[in-house]
Amino acid sequence: MGSGFPDDAKIRAILMDRIDARRRGVGLVVGVIDQDGHRIIGYGKVDKGDHRIPDGDTLFEIGSVTKTFTSLLLADMAERGEISLHDPAAKHLPVGVTLPTRGGKQITLFDLATHTSGLPAMPSNFDPGDLANPFGDYSIDRLYQFVTSHVLSRDIGTTYQYSNLGVGLLGHILELRTGLDYETLVRQRITGPLGMASTAINLPPALTARLARGHDQGLRPVRNWTLAALAGAGALRSTANDLVRFMAAELGFVEISLGRAMSAQLRPRRPTDTKNMETALGWFVVKTPTREVAFHGGGTAGYQSFLGIDLARRMGVVVLGNAFAMNGVGDIGFHLITGSPLAQDNRPVRIALGAAALERYVGRYRVLPTAVLSITREADRLFAQLVIDGAEQQRSAYELHPDAPDHFYWDADDTEISFQVGPDGRVTGLVAHRYGRDTQGIRLA
Known part of the structure; x- marks a missing residue:
């Protein structure tokens, strides 16, 4: 490839260092795409006890990268005239379910998609019965109970606060508007048209067989998460091959009906609390003197993910890992697409004890x-x-x-x-x- 990605050997060396030397992962897969084509590089294991090397068809939980799909659904529905970005979110909720207001303003769908609704990161009635699967028992009824009683402490539309609750609520509203569950909605509107046959929530046996085992920071196996009421915030599983297809559409390498919606996602912006970073519809946009990179990261108990695109240079990168580890995958993604330094371990030098x-x-x-x-x-x-x-x-x-x-x-x-x-x-x-x-x-x- 001639547009700036390192060759396979250099990418694999990064993955080897992360897994073998730093013990920051079990298995890692990188996908890169530009005008010359795409490549997939994998290293490590799909499970500590399984020596298969993860590849482009290996499934991972992608966590909050799901939010880019949720906001794409919103943008697509807006392009079709089925909904408006500036609709009050409460307009699409059942009778009797209300949302908090502040200063005479109502929370809009745009506010939810850009993390500027004033809602907190998580609802205060989030009290998992199973810490190994914390979202599994959080129901729609509990979601309604929280939003109906919550009092906002931040102004709507002006203050950034990353909110799993807000985007999860957005995904639920889109379900209500279409009459489809979140997974079906994603399949019909996004993954089906794009040929992303390995991106799903509920996995049939053929996909389960390709799911990498998740591991915690101690590199011990953990259980997979399920998200019910807040599925739009992080429920999807996917592969590097599928996410490369997704990026190919974002970068305009394939002509699809979603093209207008994908472009629309990145036009409206609001500031975040990080310098030179804005929030668009489901994407964060980092600005440098020479470029803009849209990205999103994700993490669950046993996985980490990163998706980044440089529209001007027509480059994209995905990094997936089956361990939740500090300095896991995000810095690799930024390094590959912007050349920024890899994260360093600012910890004492380890010694060996038998x-x-x-x-x-x-x-x-x-x-x-x-x-x-x-x-x-x-x-x-x-x-x-x-x-x-x-x-x-x-x-x-x-x-x-x-x-x-x-x-x-x-x-x-x-x-x-x-x-x-x-x-x-x-x-x-x-x-x-x-x-x-x-x-x-x-x-x-």
């Missing part, structure tokens, strides 16, 4: 009156997991990395753990340093 040395730390440590920190070992790797007393669900497990004897850190945030050792060499407790605060943990028998 399985026997790590075993002495294994145990349970009381860190709160109602919670213990469980330290476990898998071969030569140590993991920490917060366990709430009496709760069936546990928090995600994070890998601990040693940078000195008896001192570890984990990648989820800036947490450091120092193990305390008695005169007899036995580990008696720990101190967790997090957000400038120390928490003592006493080892339980």
Whole structure:
């Protein structure tokens, strides 16, 4: 390709470093497209216990990249005259369901699509019964209960606040307007016309067989998410091949009826709280002195995704990974499409401790009156997991990395753990340093 993407070997080297050296993933797939064609590069595994290399047909949860599809549906319906971007959102809700107002203004569909509705990131009545699948039991009734009673604390149409709730509500309104469920609506209006046969929510056996296993930040397997009421915010699964087809349409390489709607998505803009970044309909647009790049990222408990397009240079990139990891995929996408530097690990240099040395730390440590920190070992790797007393669900497990004897850190945030050792060499407790605060943990028998 002559328009600026690195060759396959250089892209694969980035993926190898991310997975093998930094342990930031299990499997990664990159798709790039420009005027010369497209390429797919995969590295790693579809599952820690499955040595198949992920490729263009491997499915991943794409999380919030789904929002670009939701807003494309909105733009397409507006182009067809079925709906108006500036319709009050409440107009399309059932009788008895209201939306909050502020300063005499109503929330519009455009406000929902651009994260400027004043609604919060998540509803306050979001209380998962299953932490491993947190959106699975959030119902339409609970959504209606929240929006009907909520009082806005921000002005409508002027203040940016990223909102899964807002775009999830938008997707539901489009369902109501068409009488179709979200998945069917996406299939009929977008993925069907584009030939994206591997993009779906509910997977038949043939697609399930190609779904990569998700992993948490400790690279441990996690369950897949289901989103019911808020499907438009992040329910889709897809492949690199399908998303390359999607970008081909966005870049004008194929003539489709959605072309006008795709262009319309990027015209209206509102500012965000990040310098040189605006929000369009379902896309964020980063401006540099020489170009604009429209992008969106996504993440669920076990996956990360990135989609970016440079319309002027007619380039697009997709990055998919089956682990939720810091510095996972977004910086790779920006690096490939803009040349920006890859993210660096600003953490201490790790040292190697063998399985026997790590075993002495294994145990349970009381860190709160109602919670213990469980330290476990898998071969030569140590993991920490917060366990709430009496709760069936546990928090995600994070890998601990040693940078000195008896001192570890984990990648989820800036947490450091120092193990305390008695005169007899036995580990008696720990101190967790997090957000400038120390928490003592006493080892339980």
